[in-house]
Amino acid sequence: MASYLAQEVQLARRHDKILSQRLVLLQQMENHLGDKKTEKTLQTQAADAAYKRNAALLNDIEAAEKRLQARIHLQPHPDIVNLETLYWASVEESIPKWEQFLLGRAQTPVGFKKKKSTKYNISHPEGAAQR
Incomplete structure (x- = not known):
């Protein structure tokens, strides 16, 4: 009977050890789930902020386009x-x-001067100035 008592004590200790390990694992799972929820919340907030920022940029671009269109049509x-x-x-x-x-x-109207085509003449110094 002593052996049954020793075996039962051993099983009780083992049972307590398993329960403590189970408790640790459950706590880790809850922490992991909480981290995932927090991460998802942060991603959602970042996506919302990006959406708002993009909408504001789009509005600014449309406003600038309207101002430019208005300038085109100004007198x-x-x-x-x-x-x-x-x-x-x-x-x-x-x-x-x-x-x-x-x-x-008819000939050219009065006051219109035709350009004369002049050839470059090396011996004539004014030819270089006329060119």
């Missing part, structure tokens, strides 16, 4: 409009003078 400076008006008035005034010439029916 030019009054001085530029005035110069354009004077230029086109000058062109319209000159059309009758140039029309026959451009159609090949």
